Amino acid sequence: MKVVVQRVSKASVTIAQKKVVSIANGLLILLGVVNEDTIEDIGWLTNKIVNLRVFGDDSGVMNTSIKDINGEIIVVSQFTLHASTKKGNRPSYIKAAKPDVAIPLYQSFIKQLEQDLGKSVQTGEFGADMKVELINDGPVTIIMDSKNKI
Structure with a gap:
């Protein structure tokens, strides 16, 4: 599972x-799912996202999370x-999960994110x-892949 x-x-x-x-103030999350993704991938990512310290504190240092600022998420x-x-100029999407796999994981990701955040997204x-x-604030853009946790 990959997010931007x-x-x-x-x-x-x-x-x-x-x-x-x-x-308004918050995070825009782009989510991509592959067939190998699981509930464990979801839990790891949502926990990382809600605790990611990318918002400025009182000193202007990126030291607060979306939870800390009570921000919104899309x-x-x-x-x-x-x-x-890798080959040619036309991208291949063969790794992307088909809807029958991706939709339930997408919905589970949203539910878990709401639970971790403590409010609706x-x-x-x-x-x-x-x-x-979007207006990317900073700009701050973080890419995470649950298959590259280490």
């Missing part, structure tokens, strides 16, 4: 020209995070053509 975590001052998701979710599914570009729509708009 972006600290944002605002973010939104639009589907079919209708803004479906938006947040999660967007993105199978292209597992693209392989916003989401895009799995498989939809989404327009994601």
